[in-house]
Amino acid sequence: MTKQIQKGFTLIELMIVIAIVAILVALAVPAYQDYTIRAKVGECINQAAPAKLAVSEYFQSEGNFAGSEAAYGFDTANSESQYCNDLVITPGTGRITVQSTNTGADVDPGAFLTPEDASGAAYNPTSMSGPINWDCTTNGTGALRHLPATCRQ
Structure with a gap:
């Protein structure tokens, strides 16, 4: 009698591999969805860079924050994009x-x-010194895990 050489995989071996792949996919898809949401939110936060510059320049030249959004010389109405719905500069702060x-x-x-200010305290026109640093925090909408790491405090 001659021995038969086994070729290929058994059905059970294939089923085990498919189960392992299914488990890995089940874990990866939610993490990837959170990552793509964070990237879109990050793009919206980056849209605020010109507004941050306008606020910083106004403060450096005037020594305080403007009493109206229009005084900063930045048109927030034109700052909307595919992932950024609203951008508002609060007067006085x-x-x-x-x-x-x-x-x-x-x-x-x-x-x-x-x-x-550089110490992490809210900018106060009477005690300001140095450049403006920007603190990013949640405004209470959406899940915290969907914000970029710099905003999850």
Whole structure:
């Protein structure tokens, strides 16, 4: 009698491989969805860079924050994009509010960009010194995990 050489895989071996691949996919898809949502929200926060510059320049030249959004010379109405629904500069504080849209999240997240001095304290016109640093925090909309790491505090 001659021995038969086995060729290929058995049905059980193939089923085990398919089960392992299915488990890996089940873990990877939600993580990837969170990553893509975070990237879209990050793009919206980056849209605020010209507004941050306008607020910083106004503060450096005038020594305080403007009493109206229009005084900064930045048109927030034209700052909307595919993933950024709203951008508002709060008069008197320079705080910028961004609200994302079309991110794929159940609730689109938003953030506050708050000007601070070098020590991390809120910028105060009477005690300011040095450049403006921007603190990013959640504005309470959307899941915290959908904000970029710099805004998850």
